[in-house]
Amino acid sequence: MKGCSIDIMEKRNLIRTKIIQYLFHHPATSKSELARDLDLSMPTVLSHIGELLQDGMIAEIGEYASTGGRKAKSIGLNPSYCQSMGLVITANHLEMVLVNLKFEIQNSRRTRLKFSRNLSYCAEVSSQVRQFLADCSSDIPVLGIGVAIPGIIDPQKQLVTKSHALDLNNYSLQFLSQALPLPAYFENDANAAMLAEDPQKYQNAVYLSLNHTLGGAFCMDGKIFRGQSQKAGEFGHMILIPGGKICYCGKSGCADAYCAASALTDGGRISLEEFLTHLLSKEPDFLRLWERYLDHLAVLVSNLRMAYDMDIILGGDVGGIFAEYPEQLMALSEKLMLDNRFDPDTSYLRTCSYKKEASAIGAAKHFFAEIC
Numbered sequence: 001m002k003g004c005s006i007d008i009m010e011k012r013n014l015i016r017t018k019i020i021q022y023l024f025h026h027p028a029t030s031k032s033e034l035a036r037d038l039d040l041s042m043p044t045v046l047s048h049i050g051e052l053l054q055d056g057m058i059a060e061i062g063e064y065a066s067t068g069g070r071k072a073k074s075i076g077l078n079p080s081y082c083q084s085m086g087l088v089i090t091a092n093h094l095e096m097v098l099v100n101l102k103f104e105i106q107n108s109r110r111t112r113l114k115f116s117r118n119l120s121y122c123a124e125v126s127s128q129v130r131q132f133l134a135d136c137s138s139d140i141p142v143l144g145i146g147v148a149i150p151g152i153i154d155p156q157k158q159l160v161t162k163s164h165a166l167d168l169n170n171y172s173l174q175f176l177s178q179a180l181p182l183p184a185y186f187e188n189d190a191n192a193a194m195l196a197e198d199p200q201k202y203q204n205a206v207y208l209s210l211n212h213t214l215g216g217a218f219c220m221d222g223k224i225f226r227g228q229s230q231k232a233g234e235f236g237h238m239i240l241i242p243g244g245k246i247c248y249c250g251k252s253g254c255a256d257a258y259c260a261a262s263a264l265t266d267g268g269r270i271s272l273e274e275f276l277t278h279l280l281s282k283e284p285d286f287l288r289l290w291e292r293y294l295d296h297l298a299v300l301v302s303n304l305r306m307a308y309d310m311d312i313i314l315g316g317d318v319g320g321i322f323a324e325y326p327e328q329l330m331a332l333s334e335k336l337m338l339d340n341r342f343d344p345d346t347s348y349l350r351t352c353s354y355k356k357e358a359s360a361i362g363a364a365k366h367f368f369a370e371i372c
Contacts (some may be wrong), residue, residue, distance in 0.1 A: 011307065012048075015040065017372045019048050020057070023077050024368075027102070028061055030072040033278045043131060050073065057101075057371075058082045060305045077101045084367040085145045085182070086360030087129065088189060091115050091165055094125065096132045097360040098142070101368060103196075105357060115166050116368060126179040133181070143371070144183040146363025147176070148192035150213065152230045161230060164249045165213055185366045189359040190215030190233060191224050193315050196354050196362035205311040205350075206304050208235065209359075210297075210318035212268060213248070214260040218308060236260065240300060258296035261317045272317050298335035305348060308330050313350045320355035 018038055023029065035045045054057045060079040079100040088095040092114055098107045109132050113124060132336040133142065150310055151163025160171040177184045187195070192216035203222045209215035214236030218225055225232050236256035237249055244253030262268055264275045278286040314322045314329075322329040333346040354361055 015044060016048055016052075019045075019052070020077075020372045022179060023058060023075075026076075028074045028076045029073060032072060045054070052331045062351060075313065079104065080140055082368075082371070083140050083142045084117035085129070085133070085142055085366040086146045086148065086192075086357075086362070086364035087125075087145055088192075088359045088363070089115065089125070089166075090150065094128055095357070095360055096129065096366065097357055098133075098136050098138075099361055099364050100140070103361060103365065103368075105361070106138070108357065108360075109135075117168070117171065122176045122179040124328075126181065130181055142182060143367035144241060145180055146192065146360075146366045147180075147184055147186045148171075148189040148359035148363040149173075149186060150215065150290065152190050152234070153186055153191075154230055158186055169235060183367075185363065187363050187366070188215070188217070188233075190217040190228075190315075191226075192360070192362035193217065193352070193354075193358035194313075194362065195217055195365055196358045197313060198353065202311060202313065202350075205231075205236075205313055206308050207313045207315055207352075208259075208301070208304075208319070210261055210314065212260060212262050212265075212317075214256040215316075216312065218332055235300070235304065238303075240296060255296075255300050256368075259293070259300050263293055263296075264318070272321075276321060294332050294335055298332060298338075301332075301349070302336055305343070310346045311350050315352035315358055317356065319352045323351035323355070 006242060019034060022034065022038060029140055031042070031045050034040065035042050043061050049058070051192055056078055058075055060073045061076045061281055062074040063072065064317065079102045081101050083098055083106065084233065086097045086099065094111050094113050094114060096109045097105050101103055113128065149160060149163065150165040151168060152161040153159070158177055158211060160168045160173060161165070162169055173186050173253040190209040193209050197205070197207070197220070199222040202219065206218040207216060215233070217233040218234035237247065237251065237254045239251070240255040241252045241253040245257035246252055246255035247257045257263065257328055261272050265272055275286065279290050304312055322332065329349070329351065333349060336346050336349070352358060
């Protein structure tokens with residue numbers, strides 16, 4: 001009898017998880033739609049929806065259009081049920097966001113703080129986080145803090161195996177974890193950006209994080225693929241031009257040296273916004289620089305497409321340019337088609353859902369997954 005009770009509870013928990021995950025990706029639905037799409041009986045749906053309404057995790061948010069009779073109540077996640085915080089650590093800054101259950105940003109802040117291995121850095125990060133949360137002054141519970149870091153991260157061991165950007169080797173994150181006021185989860189920044197995307201839309205996809213440095217990630221069957229030693233997705237250090245420019249990692253010809261945003265900003269001497277202003281003004285030097293950049297990016301994207309045969313999401317700061325200016329995406333697509341003998345078009349090329357906040361949102365989403 002005890003084993004039977006456990007089986008029943010496990011089944012109920014699985015159904016509850018299915019319903020919550022469905023609601024994560026359907027902002028508004030009805031009980032009949034839930035029953036149909038999840039292949040559940042109406043009594044089962046009514047039982048679980050009743051519990052979730054009582055818990056406050058979901059709410060009735062209006063009425064569904066009906067062809068006749070009484071209008072069905074529309075239900076969806078209650079954004080005020082809980083929140084999660086995302087924190088991005090870079091060499092010179094902290095980026096913080098607070099997101100609700102619908103992944104909507106409630107508050108955000110970017111502050112300058114130079115990274116240091118010293119324990120005083122952990123204390124300062126903790127102070128900044130506590131101040132940010134206090135300034136948000138919300139009664140909605142915050143589940144935890146997802147922390148995104150550039151480098152090879154082992155989330156289970158809370159260890160930075162390697163980070164060129166932060167100059168780290170086998171750096172323990174446990175001191176930082178203990179200093180933070182809430183449970184912490186650590187993730188590679190590009191993996192976190194991939195997690196910010198809709199897993200229903202991108203079950204299998206490559207994510208190119210085109211920020212000051214070039215990162216990457218890819219998911220298979222809706223889950224991040226990490227590889228044997230957490231290095232999967234380090235596309236920035238694939239050799240693009242043998243014997244080419246020196247990369248910050250010490251190798252020659254890495255994709256990062258040609259396709260990161262720093263390739264457009266003279267290593268950060270100008271901002272990407274300044275570059276874009278010059279480009280849109282059609283200044284010849286910047287047009288030529290952009291043309292060379294697209295040539296190199298097209299080679300990288302083409303190689304990734306051949307290797308993985310998945311959608312490729314252009315993310316990060318440069319990905320934001322492609323999202324905002326479709327003509328620039330078209331220019332890249334034209335270059336991809338010049339030597340393409342395998343794809344009839346570039347419909348596999350996608351733009352990111354989030355720009356600067358992607359890594360923070362993706363890291364924060366970890367704690368929402370835990371409540372399913």
